[in-house]
Amino acid sequence: QGSKEKYHWQTQNVKVSGVDDMVLLSKINEDAITDNLKKRYMDDYIFTYIGSVLISVNPFKQLPYFTDREVELYQGAAQYENPPHIYALADNMYRNMMIDTENQCVIISGESGAGKTVAAKYIMSYVSKVSGGGAKVQHVKDIILQSNPLLEAFGNAKTVRNNNSSRFGKYFEIQFSRGGEPDGGKISNFLLEKSRVVSQNQGERSFHIYYQLLDGASKEQRENLGVTTADYYFYLNQSATFTVEDVSDKKDFAETMEAMAVIGLTDLEQEAVLQLVAAVLHLGNISFREENNYAMVESEDFLAFPSYLLGISQEGLCSKLTSRNMDSKWGGKTESIAVTLNTEQASFSRDALSKALYSRLFDFLVVTGTTYTHQFCINFVNEKLQQIFIELTLKAEQEEYVQEGIRWTPIDYFNNKVVCDLIESKLNPPGIMSILDDVCATMHAKGEGADMTLLQKLQGGIGSNQHFSSWNKGFIVHHYAGKVSYDVNGFCERNRDVLFNDIIELMQSSEFAFIKNLFPENLEAEKRGRPSTVSTKIKKQANNLVQTLMKCTPHYIRCIKPNETKRARDWEESRVRHQVEYLGLRENIRVRRAGYAYRRAFAKFLQRSEVTVEHAGMAE
Incomplete structure (x- = not known):
């Protein structure tokens, strides 16, 4: 019965909802590709193949085929046996790792709101379910899976285009034993959007954790941290947006606290994390007025809570925000001169401290378990990931055929x-x-x-x-x-x-070891080098x-955002077509269609077929 059910599902999929693998399209152009994706999307088939590459279209709703039944269906199955699915790609990765004992990676690309974060969750969930048991293994799995809500709380935010947008880049590495059981993991983050801590565009929010804390903290926590409602804080009220549709910040706060416990943070460390989050909010409410071209703190009452939560003196905080020591060299001697700041410079120092505190907290959590410069860097990383895709799917495959002496008509693409x-x-x-x-x-x-x-x-x-x-x-x-x-x-x-040395010294004077440890700089040594x-x-x-990804066997998921309304079954033709074009799907199909459907390096073929070859020789 299981076989019949699988066959019926796949047959229906092909007849009613376009083709499973776009290598089989009768016409290969952007219109045909877009039309095929639309047919499948409208029938709730969000996954489509181009050979081994998986195309995923964001459905903007929950779909019913991510249950234990599907895990069983795709485990150990060949790609052609079942409809396209992210579980098939995840299973292929896992089995290749076990058989070839080689590192595997999946590169998930697409614009904001295309579904990259959810795709990563499905992969980790699938691998977790098929990779063995035992108390120790289960503990590792819990840490791997619980890192998601924690990183999302501190690294994700509502933007105009996406209610749960990752505002940082992440590389997630899971280590497995020879038996295929996860025995460790490592997360690397890069490019946290620190500017979001101090300001956001209209209709956007800061990082989720702020709203979770303000909505979910207990009465005792609220009193200890001195927190109130979101509209009170300058760092949150500039965008006039405090809630997200269909999201309970209170419920998510409970999950975040549970995640902190699972990854191994003690009660004291959890308390220190919340203290720092609240301290940043209080810092933002410190404002300045101009007196004789010098900055003065508008109201010293606003210095009390951030000083208390950071374990520093109120006078020290006031002084370091409104003045700075500068080293001046005269005749071979170095002299330190106190320079008083204006209101613009003081605000800059306040914001620099707030951004540094939050980003270093985020780094701590990762290790434990409108900014144009930022957007420029994000786009640079996207270019680098696109370059990997081009190198390994369009360029390298064609070069392989030429090297093998196979007649080949070059297929043009943008490198x-x-x-x-x-x-x-x-x-x-x-x-x-x-x-x-x-x-x-x-x-x-x-x-x-x-x-x-x-x-x-x-x-x-x-x-x-x-x-x-x-x-x-x-x-x-x-x-x-x-x-x-x-x-x-x-x-x-x-x-x-720049985070000036005065501010770093102030944080290093904190009575809290947690704060001190976030600022480990050797200031004397750093003075001699060029600032990074x-x-x-x-x-x-x-x-x-x-370099890390190029050492792995790559797998690709190309995520597509079908609309800007974030609604199910809404299809914006021109938007999807644009993504089809710049993702190079047409060129990808042409290379796969003109080439060999299945290729394997001779050494790997021999390794996997050695026993068969030996038996064949004995039979002769």
């Missing part, structure tokens, strides 16, 4: 390496990031005029590049997904992301990520 080079190249000519860092290295204090200097140097250095152009407020990069305009205003300041920048960090992180 976005030129865009990656435009952004990250060090020399001949230098890329945008190198020019940006050079300008930042020569900036003074607040950096007046640096942004225009950057724009002039970009125009002079790379103005002739066909993937770069200028506009009246900044510059445009022609990414693989389309043109993106970057406002140059504030670009250099955000790239420097956001672009330097993200370039290093992105290239390290690429």
Whole structure:
């Protein structure tokens, strides 16, 4: 009966809802691909193959085929036996790891709201269910699965396009024993959108944890932390958005606290985490007034709670937010000079401290278990991930046929390496990031005029590049997904992301070990080096990520967002077609269709077929 049921499901899928594998399309163009995806989407078939690549369209609703029945159905089955499913890809990864004893990775790509976060959850859930048992193994599984709600609470936020948007990049690694049981895991994060801590666009929220805390904290917690409603806090009320449709922040807070316990945080550590979250909210309510061109704290009453929660003196906090010590060298001697800040500089120091506290807290949690610079870096990472896809699915496959002496007509595609080079190249000519860092290295204090200097140097250095152009407020990069305009205003300041030594020293003076440990800098040693920048960090992180992924056998999920309304069965033709184009699905289908459906390196073929070959020889 099980076989008949599987056959009926698959047959119905092909006849009624387009084709399972788009290699089988009669016409290969963007219209045909988009039409096939629409047919399947409207019949609640959100998964479609291009060979081994999985296309996933966000349904914006719960679907019934992610139960234990489907886990059993896809476990150990060949891809063609069942309808396309993310469980099939996850099972293929797991079995390849066991058989070939090679590292596997899945690269999930797509724009905000396309369903990347949910796809990652399904993969981890499937692997957890099929990979053995035992108390120790179950504990590891619990940590792996519970890390999701924790990271989402501290790293996700409501945006205009997505109610649960990941505002950081993540690389999740699960380690398995030779028996296929998970015995450890590691999460790496990069590029947390720190600016969201201090401001958000209209209709957006800050990170979920703030609203969870304010809605879910007990009466005792609220009194200890001095917290009230979200509209009271400057860091939250600028966007005038405090709730998310169909989301209970109170319920999610309970899950977040449970997740902290599961990953091993003690009660004292959990308390310290909440203290820091509340401290950031209180910091945001410190405002400044101008007196003789100097900044003064508007009301010292607002210094009390953040000082108390951070374990620092109220006077110290006031002093470090409104003044700064600068080292000056005269005749071989170094002299420290106290410089009083204006209101703009004081606000900058307050926000820099708030962003540093939150981002370091986020890093701690990861290790334990409108910002244009930020968006520019996100797009750079997307370019690098697209480059991996091109290298391994379009470029390498065609080169393999040529090397094998097989007659092959080259299939053209856009290789976005030129865009990656435009952004990250060090020399001949230098890329945008190198020019940006050079300008930042020569900036003074607040950096007046640096942004225009950057724009002039970009125009002079790379103005002739066909993937770069200028506009009246900044510059445009022609990414693989389309043109993106970057406002140059504030670009250099955000790239420097300076946290002055005075602030670090203040945090190192905290009476709380938890706060102290978040600021381990050796300030004397760091004074001698060139300060690192956001672009330097993200370039290093992105290239390290690429190197790690290239050592694995890759699997791909290309996520597509069908509409901007976030409603089920709503299909915006032009939006989907655009994604089909820039994801290179047509080229992917053409390469797969013209090539071999199944290819295996000879060494691997021999290893898996050795016993069969030996028996065949004996029979002869």
